[in-house]
Amino acid sequence: MTSRTIGIIGSGIAGCSMAYQVGTQSGEPAEIVVLERAPEIGGRIKRISVGGQSINAGGKYIHSSNELLLGLANTLGLKLSKPMKPKHGPSGIWNGHRFVVRTDGPAWRANASIVRRYGLSILRIHWVTQAFLRRFRRVYRLPVSTAGFETPTDLLHAIGLDHLLWIPGDEYLRDKGISDRAIDEFVSAITRNFYAQNASEIHAFACLVALVGGGTVGSVYTVDGGTIQFCQQLLERSNATVKTDMEIRSIEADGSTVSVATDTEDFEFDVLCIAAPLEPADISIGRSLEGVDFPEDIGFVRLESQFVAGECSPEYFGSTDAPPGSVVTTADSTEPFYDLHRQPTDGETGTYVFALASREPSVPVTETDIFYDVTEVQTIPWNAYPEFTPRSDTAPFRLHPNVYYINAMEPVISAMETQVIASRNVWNLMKETD
Known part of the structure; x- marks a missing residue:
């Protein structure tokens, strides 16, 4: 043959x-x-070496609802683990001056901080995201799973989600009773972390996918x-x-x-x-x-991801001890970055590696007050994501x-x-x- x-x-x-x-x-x-x-x-999807450590420089998170990726991981014999969280150092939602929410420390304290600031809106975010995920999971079921659709719109129509493509994310959430504060801070911190765009700039489908991936429902794993x-x-x-x-x-x-x-x-x-x-x-x-x-x-968001081996100033983020663990920023943040994450290491001592995502051209880390004693910087410019404007x-x-x-x-x-x-x-x- x-x-x-x-x-x-x-x-x-x-x-x-x-x-x-x-x-x-x-x-x-x-x-x-x-x-x-x-x-x-x-x-x-990249794996790079910075400061003597091997880290992910691209896609890395798998959600517990990702049936196809989880199935492939099982078939390929890949081991998944929940991401390591730094044991020390401030983490949370930063507006350029202060943390409006701190997420480090015991889970109960972080959750209490979030509920105290956003009230019922945080529960509504959970309910809306959960309802979205239930409908999205139809993509894995018959007849959708074996059908061939001519366009992505046709595919989303088959699971009842195509209308989310032409509704702005903030408008959709506001109609669900979620406050502007929760949208501009909590939701936008997640959409900026995932797509370098605020909830007001993207369609509701992208906004809800980011909220799922951000862990508002289910669990997140790495390989x-x-x-x-x-x-x-x-x-x-x-x-x-x-x-x-x-x-x-x-x-x-x-x-x-x-x-x-x-x-x-x-x-x-x-x-x-x-x-x-x-x-x-x-x-x-x-x-x-x-x-x-x-x-x-269709426009593309040009990002520069900087991977920094060195020290990050605790004082910059209002702390006096450990450097920050995971910092995401609000829609009105004055910072030159969207998110900053301390990469997981085998221990809490030695050289830290931080990942910093900024719009291109970024501000070189050596020209900011965020880092000192920098021994290595790798900068990766890339067409990170399309601009998910409603369409x-x-x-x-x-x-x-x-x-x-x-x-x-x-x-x-x-x-x-x-x-x-x-x-x-x-x-x-x-x-x-x-």
Whole structure:
């Protein structure tokens, strides 16, 4: 039997899970080729070494509701653990001058602080997020789980959540009886941490996904040894050929063949799956794909993640002892950063490593009063997330009978689980075509 050649552009979690499905579930032989622009696989999932410590520099959290990721982790034999919290040092929601809420110390004290400041709003946030999650879980059930939807909007319509795409997050929560204070501080601290955007700037669907991921319901886990193991093992089990340092120049579909030209090599595929963003890319699209209706107003948030080995001033955050553990900021914060996190280490002594996320261009840490005795700084600039402005139009998953766009999901929502859901949907579309 002649094998089909399947091309996949992008080796992040979407591309790797797509390769895994093709490699392990195809009813016919398939040759899989994964093209990655960067020198290494993983996309925004990275593992870097700073200050002698190996830390995650990209996607790292898995929520207890993420059925596809949890299933893959079990299949791959990956061990999950709850994230370590620093034992000492101030953590909480910071407005640039003071902590409006402290979350360090005993859980009961942190919860009491949150309820005292936000009152019934914090319970309403919990109820709204719980109701959202119950409906979202329909994506894992029949008939949705085996159907192939043409657009992300169609997929969300099938589970009754598409209306959340055109409602601003703050407006939706306000209609649910949640106070402006809770939205601007508590909710926006979480959306800024996840997407570097305030609740007022994003649609309600992104806002609620962030609240779920932020732990307002359920539990959050990390992968022991790094999330990059997902990509490594999915590709290994798919038996895919992986080619890195491949800058895509053009894509053209001609009849039953899809041609992809890179700066070093040309390829021909029977089917092409694109698991990287086309909107900001400098790729020539052939005439057969020119009629695709992409939303024109998709912008991207450019972040600089700074990883700092050194000391962080306790006095800067109003403390006199240990450096801060986890600091997220309010919508009206005067700080140059969205969030600051002390990375977990084997002990509480020695060199600390801090992760600091800021809009590009960021303020160099050496020019702030936050850090001192800095021994190493690694700065990673990246197109972190699409701007999740309320919208009703989304790009299609199917660009051509032989070309599929997994990344159509990302301008709707950017999360590891939803990228795996998108690759599952494309796989379902491919099976329907076959």
